[in-house]
Amino acid sequence: MCFINFGKIFIFLFNELIFTASMIENELNKTISTNKVMSHNIIEATLNLEEKEVSNRTLQFGSIGMLVGILIAIINLVRGINISAILIFLFVIVLGIILLLAKKKITKHIIPAIIITTDFFLVLICFAEGLDTNGYLFILPVMFAITFLLGHTKEKKVVVISYLFITTISFCICVFLSDKKSNWQNIPLDITLQMGKSNSFFVVALCTCFAYLGIYHERKYIAVINNEKNTIGLQKEKLRQQNVNLKEIAFMSAHNLRAPLTNILALVNLIDINQLENEDDKVIITHIQTSAQKLDEVIHGIVAKTYTNISN
Numbered sequence: 001m002c003f004i005n006f007g008k009i010f011i012f013l014f015n016e017l018i019f020t021a022s023m024i025e026n027e028l029n030k031t032i033s034t035n036k037v038m039s040h041n042i043i044e045a046t047l048n049l050e051e052k053e054v055s056n057r058t059l060q061f062g063s064i065g066m067l068v069g070i071l072i073a074i075i076n077l078v079r080g081i082n083i084s085a086i087l088i089f090l091f092v093i094v095l096g097i098i099l100l101l102a103k104k105k106i107t108k109h110i111i112p113a114i115i116i117t118t119d120f121f122l123v124l125i126c127f128a129e130g131l132d133t134n135g136y137l138f139i140l141p142v143m144f145a146i147t148f149l150l151g152h153t154k155e156k157k158v159v160v161i162s163y164l165f166i167t168t169i170s171f172c173i174c175v176f177l178s179d180k181k182s183n184w185q186n187i188p189l190d191i192t193l194q195m196g197k198s199n200s201f202f203v204v205a206l207c208t209c210f211a212y213l214g215i216y217h218e219r220k221y222i223a224v225i226n227n228e229k230n231t232i233g234l235q236k237e238k239l240r241q242q243n244v245n246l247k248e249i250a251f252m253s254a255h256n257l258r259a260p261l262t263n264i265l266a267l268v269n270l271i272d273i274n275q276l277e278n279e280d281d282k283v284i285i286t287h288i289q290t291s292a293q294k295l296d297e298v299i300h301g302i303v304a305k306t307y308t309n310i311s312n
Contacts, residue, residue, distance in 0.1 A: 056217070058102055065145075069088050069095070088125065094117050095117060115142065138199070139170055
C-alpha cells in the first residue's frame with residue numbers, strides 16, 4: 001500500500017514536471033517568435049527607408065525637370081519654334097504622369113520609365129532643333145540624376161551602369177546622327193544662337209541644382225541611417241539579451257531538469273516489472289516510465305529548438 005501511494009505521488013510530481021517543461025517550451029516559442037519579428041522589422045525598416053529616400057529624390061528631381069521643361073517650351077513658343085515646344089510639352093505631360101504614379105506609391109519601374117522617356121524625348125528634340133542649339137547637352141543632367149537617384153551601393157552598381165549606358169547611347173545618337181541645322185522646322189540663325197546660349201545656361205543650372213540636391217539628400221540620408229543604426233543597435237541588444245535567456249533555458253533544461261530525470265529513469269529501469277506481484281505496482285511503474293520518457297522528449301525538444309534558434 002505504501003508503494004502504491006509513493007508511486008501515485010511520483011506520477012503526480014512527474015506530471016507537474018511535464019507541465020513546467022511545457023510552460024518553458026511556450027516561453028521559448030514566444031522568445032523565438034519575438035526574435036523573428038524583431039529581425040524582420042530591422043530588415044524591413046532599412047528597406048523602407050531606402051525606398052522612401054529614392055522616391056523623394058525622384059519626385060524632386062522630376063519636378064525640377066518639369067519646371068525647366070515648361071519654361072523652355074514657353075520660350076520656344078515665343079520664338080516661334082512650335083515643333084520643339086510641342087515635343088517638350090508632351091515630354092512634360094508624360095513625365096508628370098510618371099511622377100503622379102510615383103507619388104501614389106506605384107513605384108515599380110518608375111526610374112527606368114523616367115530615364116527612357118527622358119532619353120527618347122531628348123533625342124527627338126535634338127533632331128527637331130539640330131546640334132547647333134545644344135539641346136543634346138540636356139543628357140548631361142540626366143547622367144547626374146541617375147547617379148544621385150540610385151546611389152553608389154554595390155547592389156545597384158549594375159543598374160546604374162545600365163542606365164548610364166542607355167543614356168550614353170542616346171547622347172551618341174544625337175551627336176553622330178543629328179544634323180547641325182534642323183530639317184524638321186525652319187530656325188533662323190539668330191534664334192539658333194539664342195537657343196544655344198539659353199540651353200547651355202539651363203543645362204548648367206540643372207547640373208548645379210541636381211548636384212546640390214544630391215549632396216543634400218546624401219547628407220540627410222546618412223543622418224537618418226545613423227539614427228536608424230542606433231535604433232537597430234538597441235533592437236540587436238534586445239535580441240542578444242533574448243539569446244542569453246535562451247541559453248539559460250537550454251542550460252536549465254539540459255542540466256537542472258534532465259540530470260535528475262536521467263537518475264529517475266535509471267532507477268525505474270532497475271525495477272523488474274515481472275517480479276512485482278501487485279498489478280497496481282506494475283501499472284504505477286509503467287506510468288512512471290511513460291511519464292519520464294515523455295518528459296525526456298519534451299526536454300530534448302526544448303534544448304534542440306533553443307540551440308537551433310541561437311545558431312540561426
